Amino acid sequence: MIRFRDASVVYDGGVRALSNLDLEIGDGEFVVVVGLSGAGKSTLIRAVNGLVPLTSGHLEVNGREVPGLDRTGLRELRSEVGMVFQGFNLVDRTSVLNNVLMGRLHRVPTWRTLLGRYPADDVALAAAALDRVGILDKARVRANHLSGGQRQRVGIARALAQEPSIILADEPVASLDPPTSHVVMRYLKQISNELGITTVVNLHFLDLATAYADRIIGLRAGELVFDGPGEDCDAAVFESIYGRSLTADDTMDKQAAM
């Protein structure tokens, strides 16, 4: 359960990236956040695992009040929240398996990570995560030898290896081509459904959002301007989120056709 109440984030320099946000995301939901670049999508996602602190207001995640957490509390929270990044954030110079094992760091004793000797059940979890995204055979390959789509699947496996109750994905397909984007979105959706993991995905393309989201959240200048199921997200709603009518730039299929 993620619950924002009157939550605001103001960055140094005065940018109000989240403005008095009230939002509740229930367990197991698959939510897509859309909005223009700069609307505050990344800020919203990063607030959930405490990477960005709230300036004011409340945020409760899995029963914890995030703004009050100390360093240990934050690590505990983050251990329950997997994160998938636009730039994949893999370590190129090491194996796919080692990358996925980073998802186990919250549980593995530090001396073991120093020696690179992970417990067998953690390795088993990492392998299972790789298997779920269909690239177990690449486990011993160096991460930089993979294609973009494969790299993002490693990113998902790393998040999955945490055994999280929440997955946050910040524009996970923004650096991928359309077919690969669909593959990655399908994995995210499938994992959320089968394992009951609450998933929040930031997306730039509206057609991709409506194709996968159970629920769409529209942000504009840090404010919530739409919250509803994908089928309600028509042209009028679109204008309210983007402040203009739909263009080819806003849908992946049309942009790919250009």
Added chain:
Amino acid sequence: MTDAAVDRLPPRPAPGRFTVLSGLGALVLTVLTARAVDFDPTGLVTDLTRPNSVVEGLLDPDWSQIWSRRSRRAFIETLQLAVLGTAGGSIVALPLALYATDYGAPNRVVQVVLRLINSVIRSLPDLLWALLFVSAVGIGALSGLLALFFFSIAVVSKLTADTLDGIDRGPIEAGVAAGASNTSMLRTAVLPQILPSYVSFVLYGFEINLRASAVIGLVGAGGIGERIQFFQGRGEWDKLWGLVLLFFLVVFLVERISIVLRRRLV
């Protein structure tokens, strides 16, 4: 081909004011210092042409030092000093550099303290370290070892710190977001990125230390330098040069090997 492109090249820009001024400044400074120390080129020529036993020794070096047990022991001591000093210093340099970065420091206080330690260690040259430890723990190989240990920390931690500034921050973010401890994050997200460079810095540190070990021996810190000083004291220049040339050969070989290895790493 009358209208050749080369004729239509835009004119070469005039040298900037900064270039001209700093060039002039350097010239003036050189002349002034030469006058201040009474530099006299004719004196240099007379000194060099005067019969000189040191130069004669160089022209006819005594290679027999290869067979001398004491010289060989000094050689081995020098190698041991360089290996141990480099290994120990490099091991300490790694955490010193890692925990002083803005992403790796556990807190501000640790970061400030480590950066202070780093800059103090880096500001002292090898010979000064040797003098320091010769006065503190006395003449002998232990002083040399300590000197090279600290000197290695300086060299390796400086180079490693520069590499750490330029790494990909993405994996760090992933580690932090996964709830990793600071040290686990550094080990898994940062170390793989810098490891090849670090190993090459360690090799480079070894090269430098091998050379430094000869110099620090001159102030009594053990190794081949002490033996060189011994021949110097007795005026046995041919033996001294034989030893120096042998040392040069060893350093040259080690450097070649090290350069080949380093090239393969990065």
